[in-house]
Amino acid sequence: MIGKDLGEKVEECLEVLFRLEKNNERVKTTELAEKLGFPLSSMTVLLQRLANMGLVEYEPYKGVRLTDKGRKVAIKIIRRHRLSERFLTDILGLDWCEVHEHACKLEHAITDKIEEKLDEKLGSPAVCPHGNPIPTPNGEIIFEKDIPLSELQPAEEAIITRIIDENPALLRRLIAIGILPGVKITVKEKSPLGGALVLKIGDYEVALGRDVASKICVKTSTAPHRHRRRMRHGAKSRK
């Protein structure tokens, strides 16, 4: 069983840390502090405390990484976060672009019982409104086999699966040009060296920076899209 109540700050920290970890590399204190909006000095002290609690591996000046114990907590919070998002859009009808912020508060007030009933009511959804997978009750995360839009080549066709970065400003920009999960796109042009992509969406053509495109995932319609990969907590993300 996961320790009782860890406090909102601790939970937020683990949650964001999970999202930032890529390829099992350590995350920098500064990056974490920025995403969380915590002062850098508080961030350092908090990480030291988390290390004492066995929730992270922390090496001064080197960065921080979740332990298995910490990852378990993070995944529980992310489950509650994404279930909250589904609740806010599907049941209350809030705007897709703004649910992330509200869910980030709500998730800490969701008890085991509420989590269970909410999941039931929503029909055990597989993904949040942005297309990101909702962990199962026992902490599994089932990833669709998708790739960053930025890796597509000219003339390739694909369907948008998820927007990884849920920043409201970004989402509003994307929705304005028709980019959201489920939409079919075609790459018309791709400038070299991290330049922009030109996409065809429906009858329109839009340009997208490479950095933004890397935060959008797609599955190519040509590839078989019935394959799924399971990831247990403790394993690292894809690649």
Added chain:
Amino acid sequence: MIGKDLGEKVEECLEVLFRLEKNNERVKTTELAEKLGFPLSSMTVLLQRLANMGLVEYEPYKGVRLTDKGRKVAIKIIRRHRLSERFLTDILGLDWCEVHEHACKLEHAITDKIEEKLDEKLGSPAVCPHGNPIPTPNGEIIFEKDIPLSELQPAEEAIITRIIDENPALLRRLIAIGILPGVKITVKEKSPLGGALVLKIGDYEVALGRDVASKICVKTSTAPHRHRRRMRHGAKSRK
């Protein structure tokens, strides 16, 4: 506009204080601390802080009372509390007896937007699952004209309107003997001097202590039951 974020402890304190105030009398520090589960010394210090913020009138050794400003905050929290309860029972199907506890956490994570959409989705309900009135968006509380069950006389008939004390243990006892809002009862006997009442509920007879009976409100079926009283924050409860 009400000050931004007052912290969970402050909100809980104002909420419970509102519930305990009767006849505009001051509430004792000890009673408040008990209901909140706060240590008594912390309670004292918190009340001093609230007094500095202008949320309560506090006289050492005498007790504490909400100011209009404090009452306004309390009513906002209670609105969110009771809307949360309705959500938990009506939408998620949680047990009537246990929603109070869950709502007490949830209420602090309900944003203005969520409050608005939740109210809409629920159809602007007038009362919580226990029958207590849900304040309107502008802080009005509309009381049904009801009286404590303990004030009924033998042979009087009445319908239960609300259970004021939402303690889960009490609610479970009450529901076990068929007492919940909407149920019709008749007083069979009433022992004098704060003794028990014997009630007829359906085909059964049950005995109820006077203290418990005072936490249950009823409207007598003989009296006209279309009358309502409005109470603005700042006014005192009934009587």
Added chain:
DNA sequence: TCACTAAATTAGGTTTACCTAAAATATTTA
């Protein structure tokens, strides 16, 4: 390699919240 700059940690000070124990005040009883 050394100096310089950027990143990260530590130091010191404030607030809220908790705890225990001591002091002050109010209430009750003899």
Added chain:
DNA sequence: TAAATATTTTAGGTAAACCTAATTTAGTGA
């Protein structure tokens, strides 16, 4: 009314958060 008792506040100490301002370490370029 005076003493005994109960209630309530104050005092002193810890921990989590926050802040600002040193200090230390790491990374870079001359």
